[in-house]
Amino acid sequence: xxxxxxxxxxxxxxxxxxxxxxxxxxxxxxxxxxxxxxxxxxxxxxxxxxxxxxxxxxxxxxxxxxxxxxxxxxxxxxxxxxxxxxxxxxxxxxxxxxxxxxxxxxxxxxxxxxxxxxxxxxxxxxxxxxxxxxxxxxxxxxxxxxxxxxxxxxxxxxxxxxxxxxxxxxxxxxxxxxxxxxxxxxxxxxxxxxxxxxxxxxxxxxxxxxxxxxxxxxxxxxxxxxxxxxxxxxxxxxxxxxxxxxxxxxxxxxxxxxxxxxxxxxxxxxxxxxxxxxxxxxxxxxxxxxxxxxxxxxxxxxxxxxxxxxxxxxxxxxxxxxxxxxxxxxxxxxxxxxxxxxxxxxxxxxxxxxxxxxxxxxxxxxxxxxxxxxxxxxxxxxxxxxxxxxxx
Amino acid sequence: xxxxxxxxxxxxxxxxxxxxxxxxxxxxxxxxxxxxxxxxxxxxxxxxxxxxxxxxxxxxxxxxxxxxxxxxxxxxxxxxxxxxxxxxxxxxxxxxxxxxxxxxxxxxxxxxxxxxxxxxxxxxxxxxxxxxxxxxxxxxxxxxxxxxxxxxxxxxxxxxxxxxxxxxxxxxxxxxxxxxxxxxxxxxxxxxxxxxxxxxxxxxxxxxxxxxxxxxxxxxxxxxxxxxxxxxxxxxxxxxxxxxxxxxxxxxxxxxxxxxxxxxxxxxxxxxxxxxxxxxxxxxxxxxxxxxxxxxx
Numbered sequence: 297x298x299x300x301x302x303x304x305x306x307x308x309x310x311x312x313x314x315x316x317x318x319x320x321x322x323x324x325x326x327x328x329x330x331x332x333x334x335x336x337x338x339x340x341x342x343x344x345x346x347x348x349x350x351x352x353x354x355x356x357x358x359x360x361x362x363x364x365x366x367x368x369x370x371x372x373x374x375x376x377x378x379x380x381x382x383x384x385x386x387x388x389x390x391x392x393x394x395x396x397x398x399x400x401x402x403x404x405x406x407x408x409x410x411x412x413x414x415x416x417x418x419x420x421x422x423x424x425x426x427x428x429x430x431x432x433x434x435x436x437x438x439x440x441x442x443x444x445x446x447x448x449x450x451x452x453x454x455x456x457x458x459x460x461x462x463x464x465x466x467x468x469x470x471x472x473x474x475x476x477x478x479x480x481x482x483x484x485x486x487x488x489x490x491x492x493x494x495x496x497x498x499x500x501x502x503x504x505x506x507x508x509x510x511x512x513x514x515x516x517x518x519x520x521x522x523x524x525x526x527x528x529x530x531x532x533x534x535x536x537x538x539x540x541x542x543x544x545x546x547x548x549x550x551x552x553x554x555x556x557x558x559x560x561x562x563x564x565x566x567x568x569x570x571x572x573x574x575x576x577x578x579x580x581x582x583x584x585x586x587x588x589x590x591x592x593x594x595x596x597x598x599x600x601x602x603x604x605x606x607x608x609x610x611x612x613x614x615x616x617x618x619x620x621x622x623x624x625x626x627x628x629x630x631x632x633x634x635x636x637x638x639x640x641x642x643x644x645x646x647x648x649x650x651x652x653x654x655x656x657x658x659x660x661x662x663x664x665x666x667x668x669x670x671x672x673x674x675x676x677x678x679x680x681x682x683x684x685x686x687x688x
Numbered sequence: 689x690x691x692x693x694x695x696x697x698x699x700x701x702x703x704x705x706x707x708x709x710x711x712x713x714x715x716x717x718x719x720x721x722x723x724x725x726x727x728x729x730x731x732x733x734x735x736x737x738x739x740x741x742x743x744x745x746x747x748x749x750x751x752x753x754x755x756x757x758x759x760x761x762x763x764x765x766x767x768x769x770x771x772x773x774x775x776x777x778x779x780x781x782x783x784x785x786x787x788x789x790x791x792x793x794x795x796x797x798x799x800x801x802x803x804x805x806x807x808x809x810x811x812x813x814x815x816x817x818x819x820x821x822x823x824x825x826x827x828x829x830x831x832x833x834x835x836x837x838x839x840x841x842x843x844x845x846x847x848x849x850x851x852x853x854x855x856x857x858x859x860x861x862x863x864x865x866x867x868x869x870x871x872x873x874x875x876x877x878x879x880x881x882x883x884x885x886x887x888x889x890x891x892x893x894x895x896x897x898x899x900x901x902x903x904x905x906x907x908x909x910x911x912x913x914x915x916x917x918x919x920x921x922x923x924x925x926x927x928x929x930x931x932x933x934x935x936x937x938x939x940x941x942x943x944x945x946x947x948x949x950x951x952x953x954x955x956x957x958x959x960x961x962x963x964x965x966x967x968x969x970x971x972x973x974x975x976x977x978x979x980x981x982x983x984x985x
Contacts, residue, residue, distance in 0.1 A: 416878070454800065491792065567850060567851050569849060569876065570851075572935055573932075652855075680972075
C-alpha cells in the first residue's frame with residue numbers, strides 16, 4: 297500500500313522526524329491559507345501516487361507538478377491550475393492521474409543531498425539501513441556505478457538502532473562534527489517510525505543538510521507490511537482508493553488477493569505460488585493473463601462468487617481459467633461458488649476448470665450435474681492449453 | 689528414514705480447538721498421524737475428537753505426552769508467541785502453518801530463537817509430510833494442511849515455498865510412481881525458520897531420498913544460494929521450478945516474500961542461475977515431474 301507525500305509528512309511530524317513545515321490543501325483558498333503561514337519561498341506539489349511529478353505535464357497544458365513560488369497569491373494561483381486537473385508523468389501512463397490535493401510546503405535552501413533508507417531485510421532477518429552521500433538521484437544507479445558510495449548498517453532486531461550506530465553513520469556519510477548530532481537524531485527518529493508503524497521500507501530521498509546547519513527529511517516513500525495493518529488502523533485509513541486499480545479495490549472488499557494485469561485470460565486459483573505458476577503457464581502456451589487471483593485456503597462460496605463477478609466485470613477478459621488444487625480449500629466449495637456465480641451473472645466467455653485435491657470427486661460431480669458449459673481439464677497443462685485454444 | 693518427522697513422531701497441535709486447527713488435526717488423525725495432544729490456553733482438560741487431550745500450555749503437553757513436534761494453527765496476532773512457547777518447551781520442531789504473521793514479529797522470533805535447539809519450519813507454509821505405506825499413503829506423519837491422498841511413500845524429497853505448488857509436485861511424482869521421502873513446505877514469508885539450503889542438506893544426508901524437487905518463486909536469493917551449495921556438495925539429481933515469470937516488478941504476489949525488488953530475483957534470473965548449477969529446470973509447473981525424470985536420466 298502506498299501513501300501520499302503529505303501523509304508521509306504527517307507521519308514524520310508525529311514521530312519527531314525533522315522535515316520542512318507544510319500542509320495539504322484541497323482548494324486554492326486552502327492553499328493560500330497554508331502558504332500564508334510560511335516565511336520565505338513556498339513549494340506547491342501535486343499529490344498523486346506517481347514519480348516524475350516535477351517533469352510531468354497537465355492535460356490542460358500546464359507544465360510541471362512541482363512549482364516554487366514567492367507569495368501566497370501565487371501559491372493559490374498554481375494550486376488552481378493543478379487541482380481537478382490530470383497530471384501525466386512517465387509513471388502514470390498516458391491516461392494520467394487526477395490531482396485532488398496539493399502539498400504547500402516551506403522551500404528550503406540545500407547544501408547537500410543524501411540518501412537514507414531502512415528496509416526489512418530477508419537475508420539478515422533484520423532491519424538494514426542503506427545510506428549514501430549521493431542523494432537526490434536514482435540510488436540503483438549509484439549502487440551500480442559506485443558501490444563504494446553505499447553504506448549499510450544492520451540493526452539488531454531485539455536491541456534496535458543504537459545511538460553510536462547513528463553517529464557512526466552520520467560521520468561515514470560525511471556530516472561535519474556540528475551536523476553529526478542533528479543527523480543522528482534524525483536517523484533515530486526515522487528508525488522509531490519504521491518500527492512503530494510496521495514498515496517494510498522507508499526511503500528518504502533526499503535527506504538534506506541546509507546552509508544554516510539543519511538536517512531534514514525532504515521527501516519519502518513508505519512501504520507497509522500488509523500483515524501488520526490490522527494493528528495500525530491509522531495507517532489503513534491513509535489508503536486512497538482513488539489511486540488504486542478499481543478491480544483491486546473491489547477484490548479487497550472480499551479479502552481476495554487480486555492484482556490486475558493487462559492480458560485477456562482471467563484466472564482464479566488457490567494459493568499464491570500456484571496462482572503465479574498458472575499465469576506463467578498461460579504465457580508459456582501463448583496466452584496473456586488478465587490478473588493474479590489467489591482466493592486463499594479458507595475461501596467461502598460467497599468469496600468465490602464475488603471473485604467471478606470481478607473477473608466477468610472486466611471488459612478485457614475473453615476467457616476464464618479456474619485452477620484449484622485443494623489442500624485447505626475444498627473442491628466442492630469452489631464448485632458451488634461457480635454455480636452460485638452463474639446464477640447471478642452471465643458468464644459469457646469460455647470457462648475452463650481444473651480441480652484436484654480435497655473433495656475432488658464431490659466438486660467434479662457438482663459441476664457435471666450443473667448443466668453449465670464448462671470445459672473440463674485433466675491437469676494444469678491441459679487446462680492452460682484449453683484456455684488458450686478457447687480464444688484462438 | 690525420511691527427514692524431520694517419521695511415522696511414529698509424537699505431534700501436538702497448538703490451536704486445536706479453533707475451526708482451522710481442529711479440522712486439520714482431525715485429518716491428520718484420520719491419516720494415521722500420532723497426534724498426542726492439543727494446546728489451547730484456557731481449554732486445558734477438554735478432549736479433542738475421540739480421545740486427544742487438550743492442555744493449557746505446551747510445557748504441560750510435552751511433560752504429559754512426550755510430544756516432540758508442534759503444528760501451530762494459532763491466528764496471526766498470537767502466532768509469534770505460540771512459536772516461542774514451543775521453543776521454550778524444548779520441542780525439536782515447530783511447524784508454523786499460520787499465514788499473515790507481521791514480519792517484525794517473525795524477525796524478533798528468529799532473533800529470540802538463536803542458540804535454541806528447536807527448528808522452525810514456516811510460517812505461512814503447508815507443513816511437512818512423511819508419507820505412510822498404507823492405502824493413499826495412510827499411516828504417515830502429516831503435519832499441516834496437505835491433502836494426504838496425493839502422496840505415496842517413495843524416493844523424492846520435495847522442498848517448496850508454496851503450498852499448492854508442493855501439491856502439484858507431489859501429485860506428479862506420485863503419478864510417475866516415484867513417491868516421496870518427505871515433503872517440506874518452508875513457507876512464503878520473507879523471514880522464515882528454515883531455508884531451501886537447510887532442507888537440501890538434510891535430503892543429501894537421508895539415504896531414502898534419491899532425488900529432489902526444489903520449488904521457489906520470485907524474490908530473495910534463497911533458491912540460488914541452495915543451488916550453489918548443491919553444485920559443490922549434492923550428489924543427488926535435482927529438478928527446480930521457479931514461479932512468477934509473469935509477475936510485474938514491485939508488486940507483492942500474494943506471498944509477502946514474493947516481490948521482485950532487484951534484478952537478480954526475477955524468475956528468469958533464478959532459473960538461469962540454477963541451470964548453471966547443473967539443476968534440471970521445469971519450464972512450466974506441469975513439467976516438474978518431467979524435469980526430475982530428465983535429471984535422473
